[in-house]
Amino acid sequence: MVLQKRLDYGFRGYQVPAIPRATRSARKRVPFRKRVEGNQISAFDLLATVAGKLLLDKERAPALNDTWSAEDQPAVETNTVKEERGDGNLSLKLETCNQDSADAEFFASELVPQSSGPNYSSKESPCLGNGALVATSDCLERFDAQKVMHGKIKNEMGGLACIVETGPYVCGKSGDCIKPVSENKVLTDEELVRTDKVLIGEVADKCSLEDALVSDIKPPALVSSDSSTKACSYGDHNPLVSFPAKRDDVDVVSRDDDEKSSGCTHPSPPRERFRSTPHIGDRRIRKILASKYWKVAPRSNNVTYSNYDENLKSGYCNRTAYKRIRPGKNYPFKKRKLFYCSSELNSDGGTSSEGISDSPGKTNNRNTSILYSKMHGVTGESSSPANQHKSFSSRDSHVKLRIKSFRVPELFIEIPESATVGSLKRTVMEAVTAVLGDGFCVGVLLQGKKVRDDNKTLLQTGISCDNQMDALGFSLEPNPSNTSPSLCPGGSPLKIPRDTPLPLARYPANHGSVNQVTCNPSPEPHMPNLGNFIESNNDYASSPTDMFDKSTTESKALVAVPAMSMETLAVVPVHKKSKQAEVAQRRIRRPFSITEVEALVQAVEKLGTGRWRDVKLRAFDNAKHRTYVDLKDKWKTLLHTARISPQQRRGEPVPQELLDRVLNAHTYWSQQQAKQQQPLPESCLLYRNSTMITSSRRDVDEKILG
DNA sequence: ATTAGGG
DNA sequence: CCCTAAT
Numbered sequence A: 001m002v003l004q005k006r007l008d009y010g011f012r013g014y015q016v017p018a019i020p021r022a023t024r025s026a027r028k029r030v031p032f033r034k035r036v037e038g039n040q041i042s043a044f045d046l047l048a049t050v051a052g053k054l055l056l057d058k059e060r061a062p063a064l065n066d067t068w069s070a071e072d073q074p075a076v077e078t079n080t081v082k083e084e085r086g087d088g089n090l091s092l093k094l095e096t097c098n099q100d101s102a103d104a105e106f107f108a109s110e111l112v113p114q115s116s117g118p119n120y121s122s123k124e125s126p127c128l129g130n131g132a133l134v135a136t137s138d139c140l141e142r143f144d145a146q147k148v149m150h151g152k153i154k155n156e157m158g159g160l161a162c163i164v165e166t167g168p169y170v171c172g173k174s175g176d177c178i179k180p181v182s183e184n185k186v187l188t189d190e191e192l193v194r195t196d197k198v199l200i201g202e203v204a205d206k207c208s209l210e211d212a213l214v215s216d217i218k219p220p221a222l223v224s225s226d227s228s229t230k231a232c233s234y235g236d237h238n239p240l241v242s243f244p245a246k247r248d249d250v251d252v253v254s255r256d257d258d259e260k261s262s263g264c265t266h267p268s269p270p271r272e273r274f275r276s277t278p279h280i281g282d283r284r285i286r287k288i289l290a291s292k293y294w295k296v297a298p299r300s301n302n303v304t305y306s307n308y309d310e311n312l313k314s315g316y317c318n319r320t321a322y323k324r325i326r327p328g329k330n331y332p333f334k335k336r337k338l339f340y341c342s343s344e345l346n347s348d349g350g351t352s353s354e355g356i357s358d359s360p361g362k363t364n365n366r367n368t369s370i371l372y373s374k375m376h377g378v379t380g381e382s383s384s385p386a387n388q389h390k391s392f393s394s395r396d397s398h399v400k401l402r403i404k405s406f407r408v409p410e411l412f413i414e415i416p417e418s419a420t421v422g423s424l425k426r427t428v429m430e431a432v433t434a435v436l437g438d439g440f441c442v443g444v445l446l447q448g449k450k451v452r453d454d455n456k457t458l459l460q461t462g463i464s465c466d467n468q469m470d471a472l473g474f475s476l477e478p479n480p481s482n483t484s485p486s487l488c489p490g491g492s493p494l495k496i497p498r499d500t501p502l503p504l505a506r507y508p509a510n511h512g513s514v515n516q517v518t519c520n521p522s523p524e525p526h527m528p529n530l531g532n533f534i535e536s537n538n539d540y541a542s543s544p545t546d547m548f549d550k551s552t553t554e555s556k557a558l559v560a561v562p563a564m565s566m567e568t569l570a571v572v573p574v575h576k577k578s579k580q581a582e583v584a585q586r587r588i589r590r591p592f593s594i595t596e597v598e599a600l601v602q603a604v605e606k607l608g609t610g611r612w613r614d615v616k617l618r619a620f621d622n623a624k625h626r627t628y629v630d631l632k633d634k635w636k637t638l639l640h641t642a643r644i645s646p647q648q649r650r651g652e653p654v655p656q657e658l659l660d661r662v663l664n665a666h667t668y669w670s671q672q673q674a675k676q677q678q679p680l681p682e683s684c685l686l687y688r689n690s691t692m693i694t695s696s697r698r699d700v701d702e703k704i705l706g
Numbered sequence B: 001a002t003t004a005g006g007g
Numbered sequence C: 001c002c003c004t005a006a007t
Helices: A043-058 A099-106 A137-150 A157-161 A189-194 A207-213 A224-228 A308-317 A332-348 A368-375 A385-391 A421-437 A544-548 A594-607 A612-619 A628-643 A656-674 A682-692 A697-705
Strands: A006-011 A015-017 A034-036 A078-084 A090-096 A164-166 A198-200 A250-252 A285-289 A401-403 A405-407 A411-416 A440-446 A472-478 A494-496 A516-518 A558-560
Touching: A411 A421, A594 A612, A594 A628, A594 A656, A612 A628, A628 A656
Parallel strands: A078 A285, A516 A558
Antiparallel strands: A006 A411, A015 A405, A034 A250, A078 A090, A090 A198, A164 A401, A411 A516, A440 A472, A440 A494
């Protein structure tokens, strides 16, 4: 009855590629938050934060209690471009330009401990309560969660989560292409192309939405009133990282927002974890283009943070509660990284990055359209579909959109401390795949409003490259078939078939732990999680005992797909010539265990070959990862194994006894097939007497007699 | 959705 | 394991 102490991990920030699916890679959105008390923050500071996350991401195969230092990590060279938008919003781009470092960002492998528990929003989220600048996806998600909780907003969710890049990048005459990149942009497009760049970051100005929605908050620390501050550019001549004079003012909020509700059993002081900004190193950050909206703190040149490692250790790595999935070197999609990159680069002209922007906006934004304008960096006035109509010319333009990524909704995981890292990986993986695998629908939002009429043309709707596409959003929504209809109010979204290949790799099975994974989009800790039951992939799962006797204590991962609209899943591609070049992710290899083979042989003995579905149902019903095709294939290989000499066999040796049974069963059922409608053949009796009489006599009798 | 077979 | 053709 005594349960193991559990740790609750919320994580967010997964980002899986929308296009191309080929990579199956998850370009991870680096979840970070930076909070500033006061109005001092440098762009570099923010970058350092992000880059620090990158460093963290580079960690390989982290053990739960591992500690590491920045020196252990490859340098992540980052290039950042802060773009200044006409409306006063900022978008900060950060890209890694180090080839080696690029890998890390291509995986969904982040477990962010900062997440609060499912009921985190039961109280004000820190980023709200403190009126701090928060630049993170968390903010967005938190916002979504709150919406879910309070039901304040229904439709806008989708737009929040998406990052759509359009227009200037790909449309129109070259002259029109106003690349929203600062004039100080360091990398040329060619350079960018050559570079394995990875974008990270999150649009932060979405947080202003929160501000508008949460009544009792203080104004953000960073306000656009600072616009008078002269922009400060960090170029090659200013390689030094500039931190705010008062370092304590910068608090990378990487902690549980609500310790009480998070269920985290680690009492580490939240404030202690990430006290200072990680020192990335000068050479790692080449350029920073500050904006005038960023009040640059007084330069504290030569300030190095020797405690960086300690911060990391104490605040991050030593926390057993902090766990994250780390892609191993053997994950297939890794090698498709380049393809992914080039593909994307080709499609967008070489600018690949997500925006990171602060939330300089006022807190009195209450108009949704304004919010969206802000959020998307649209120029002040909101462009209604009607307006867009006007400006649309008669030429048959193609609307080109690039959806950079979409995000897996927040999941909530509960896993015992004794669980292995591998099981954690698997657990998370299961949760993610469960969400993605169950299909979802796509909603289109324009100016924050859901476009419900699927029959309207883009032109009619007001979606054209001539217009401010920033207002265009896409949302992934729970599959209507899996949720109550009311949860998917947005017209008739395009359904993504369930068999859509999952973009994320599966992680190797690791048995022996009890994993519970729940998608917990709502703050309620005990939300009824109706959902798929996904069996853990441990080797025991399919053992005959387990298969026929469910009373085992074998672990099973419960993956509950949220019944309600978790936060908007995010962005969806609409690229016109979205090539099918995408290749599905190959499933991870899961060698059959002896017990599985045993079960398979036994089932085939009873049911015969050619009834793989029945075999599956009978013997592998709980092994979700074993499809009837898998079983068929395994039988095929078993047969082959049985026929070759033992010297030629590889892998875990299959007991000869089983192989013999394979051969016998095969010959038997082959004959049965040949003599289908024939009377009971002699060979049947022969077979029965020779091989199956001991183990499955009754079944054989049933089969034969029935 | 299953089955069968090649890759 | 994947992919496909054929049911």
